[in-house]
Each structure stands twice: as C-alpha cells, then as structure tokens.
Amino acid sequence: MAESIKNESQESTRTLNFVEQIVADDLKEGKNGGRLNTRFPPEPNGYLHIGHAKAICMDFGIAEKFGGTCNLRFDDTNPVKEDVEYVDSIKEDIHWLGFDWGNREYYASDYFPQLYDLALRLIKEGKAYVDDQTSEEIAAQKGTPTQPGVESPYRNRSVDENLDLFQRMNAGEFEEGARVLRAKIDMTSDNMHFRDPIMYRIIKHPHHRTGTAWNVYPMYDFAHGQSDYFEGVTHSICTLEFVPHRPLYDYFVDELADETYRPRQIEFNRLNLTYTVMSKRKLLQLVKEGLVQGWDDPRMPTISGMRRRGYTPASIRNFIDLIGYTKYEALNSISLLEHAVRDDLNKVATRGMAVINPVKVVITNYPEGQEEVLEMENNPEDPTSGTHQMPFSREIYIEREDFMENPPKKFFRLAPGGEVRLKGGYIIKCTDAVKDSDGNIVEINCTYDPETRSGMPGSMRKVKGTLHWVSAKHAVDATVRLYDRLFNVENPAAEPDCDFREMLNPDSLKIVTGVKLEPFLAQNAVSGTHFQFQRIGYFTPDYDSTPDNIVFNRTISLKDSWEKAKNK
Ligand code: ATP
Ligand code: MG
16 A cells, blocks of 8 residues: 555656646646746857757746746847847747747847836836946955945935936946946845846947847846746746846846736756757857857757757657756766667668778679669668668678678678678678788679578578678769767866867767768758668768768767777
C-alpha cells in the first residue's frame, strides 16, 4: 500500500514540473480570473540560441498545456544594440521550433508612452528623482551587500525641478550620461536592486521602431513588469538570475495592479551546454570577427545554426524535455543533445550511400559494360518510407579505410583473400591491390559471387563485414563539411583568465571534396532534408548547395563510427 502511494506521488511530480505546478495551483484558485497568459521576451540584439529554446518551450509549452496564450514581446529598450534583422530571425526560429504567438506580437517600445507617464506620476508622488551624477559616481555610492549605500546629493530635489529636468532629458537638452532618472527607494536595503535603481537613461541613437521620438529609454527593471501588466501577462517566467530582481518587479507592479489582476515572476534554471558559449555578447564577437561564418554557422549554438546543421525541431524539444526545469544552475552535456539528435534522425532520415574517402574497386569477373539496379530501403525504421534504386556496375568506390593490406586479427572489412558483403548487393572477394610507384594503393581487384544478390539462393550466405559503396560510373561528386565542437574546453565560460577565443577548436570544420554520392542522394540534395549516409552519419544538404556543386553538412556522426574513429 505504502509502495503504491509513493509511486502515485512520483508519477504526479513527474508529469508537472515546478512551474507547471505553480500555474496549475493559480488556475485552480481562480487567480486573474482563471486566465493564463505567458510571454517570451527576447531582446532583438542577436540570434536565438539553444538556451532561448528552453525558455520558448517553457513559455509557449505551458500556455499550450493549460489552454492559455503566450505573447511574443520584443524587449527593445536599448536602441544601440537592436536591429530588425534580429527581430525577423527570432520570429523565424520560434516558428521553426513549432510555436506560434498568433496576433500577439508586441514590443516593449509600444509601452514607451505609458511607461513615461508612470515615471511622471512617480516623480509627482516623490518616488523618483533626476540624478546629475555620472554612472561611475552612482556605482561607487551603491555600497555592497554588507555595506549600505550612500544617498545621492540630488536625492531631495523638489518635484517641480525633477519634472522639469526629466522632461528636458526627453526633449534632448542633455547629453547621454549627463543625467538619469532613479527610483527613490532605500539606499540601505539588503536587496541591492532597491538602492535607488535607475529607471531611465538618455540615449540619442535612433530606435528601430520609434525612430528619434524618444531621448530617454527605460531600464529593464522599469520596463519588464509593467509591460507584463499592460499586456495582461499572468505568469512571467524567466531564468534564475532574475530572482533578486523579483522584489523590484513586484514593487513597480504594485504601482499599477489591483486585487483582480497582477502578473507574477517565476524563475527556472538556465540552459548551459558543454563545449560552447551561450552569451550573446560572445556569439556576436565570433560573428563580427569572422571566427565563424555568421550567426547560422552550423557550429554555433544558435537555433539557426542548428537548423543549418541538420538538427530537427523535435530533437531540440526532446532534449529540453530530457533536461527538465529546476531551481538549480547546471551544465548540460552536449552529448545529451547529440543523443536526442541521433534518436530523432534515426527515425526520420532517408538512408543513402556516400563514400567520403574513395578508393576504386574493380570487380574483375563482372562483365564490362553491364549494369544492374538494386533496390534499397529508404528507412528500415519507417515501414512507409519505401525504397529507391541504386545502380551497380563493374567499378565501384569504397572507403579507403575499409581496406587493409595487412589487417590485424579482428578486421572484418576488406583484405586480400577476404570476403565482405556490399550493402544491399553481392559478396565480393579481394584478389589483390594495385599500387603506384610510391606504394600507395590506387585500385583494388575483387571478384563477386553472382549467387549472393538479394533474392538469390546464396543471399543468405554470411560474411562478417558489410561495406557501403557507390558505383563509380554513376557516382556524383560532392563536397562535405565535417563539423566538430566549436570549443575544445568543456566549459569556456568558467575560464575567466583565458580569452574565450583562444579556446576555439581549430579543427571544428573540415571540408572534404571529391566525395562520391549515389545518384539518389545527388538528385534529392534539397536543403531542409535529412539523410543518413550508411555507416557514416547524418547529413543535410546546405542551402549553398546547387546541382553543379553539391554541398552536404554533416549533422552528426553515427555513434559507433565516431567512437571508432576516436579510438584509432
Ligand atoms: P542578454 O544577456 O543579452 O540579455 P539573454 O540571453 O538574457 O541575453 P534575452 O533576449 O533577454 O537574452 O532572453 C530572452 C529570454 O530567454 C529571457 O526570458 C531569458 O531568461 C531566456 N534565456 C536566455 N538565455 C537562456 C538560457 N541559457 N537558458 C534558458 N533561458 C534563457
Ligand atoms: Mg536578457
């Protein structure tokens, strides 16, 4: 009995994470009229990364789960760093992940008039003042968590003077940095965010939506909670670094809310991934300095990079499900993400054959000029996926690594006198290898056993090794980009003494030309599709690819061959 109760409670805690539990309780209590409205609030100052995907899955996912809505709100309060290019990319990435905000596309800048009015009201009520000090002076007076701060000499200005100065700040009469508007709260508060936080600063850079209409811009803490309130957001879910901001969030919301409705902030742990960085500032630096080829470089932890790399939305969402939401910071292994990618691609990727490092094999007893067509399964994991045809002829390519002249004992691939099966085709036996004057193998001679093709009496004959191959005459040349981890340090963010750029993996991209594709792969090399190159890994055609210059990105190696390659 005790056992069954325990199982039941484990079951219920597994089905709802702690944020969902809070939402479920609020809905049950009928808070906010029983409404659920979340928001995803990106700042359009960069492309979204996998960390944002975690927030997106939470914000949109919880709304879907409980029949609520989720707003997309651009947190565009700093015109210096923001741009429409980022707005567009963010929308594309959210849609690609499979979420939709309907007609609820909002901008913090939509609320600039209301925020300005609130600031005027707080000034009139003696709750805000204009400070003429520099940001350095203000920072120096802030104190420390154990030492109280010092009050600004401008703290007790009259309401009239504050009103006049703030309006003139917005009229453009003062230079950037000359003055700020601060909330008059408590310079001795235990919470540093209550020590007269800055509400507005002067910025004279045009805004991507409001142009030059404003010369003062609200700080995050003065914009976020109120924007939530203006929009009717009920649950403002964010990451743990905002825990100490929450009292200030509530403080400003108190100026607006009544007992019928108020938004609340809930925090969960950020996604951090090994062998990469998640800071937008650092990602921007990689892009600007040309250390990667753009925000969507397939080595980047960005959603657009992962899309170009061939990751699927399902694999990213499954990964985020796997790691879950907690209240403790953690570092998640990139291997887990890669596992989720393999798991999904195994189900959806079409199988084909490509030889990355080709060596020619001549089947000496196969009649010259003869060819035949073999039927290949498109995906053994998907019974509805059908088959495609693959030509076979006297000369084929196999991987150079699949032949050894003097093999060790457990080498089950091709060697003189040995037999292997050509995947989906005949068993061949190596007779000898042809070398150039330097001793390099240029060609391998084999004979085939005509009885071993599928459907023939000898097709059940067992040999230890099976190789992928491509008919030489029919092969189409392609370029393949092999990607590896962007950094060679597990947690670059944890090495403050080292410039993160010095930790970049110099071998994160290898370009291989002269790869031999079976015709089916060449004909279907359309960007956005997923293939498994048999025995090698998962690949996706790059958007650069053209019929005359086919380019595939390696999404990820097959686990086994990766391990094997590493152990060699
Ligand atoms: P910045 O440091 O430039 O503000 P940011 O990563 O916080 O960058 P935002 O555009 O402000 O970027 O983030 C939008 C939302 O995504 C926020 O709610 C933020 O909490 C969430 N978010 C950002 N990074 C992560 C992460 N690594 N894991 C989970 N959520 C994240
Ligand atoms: Mg942020």
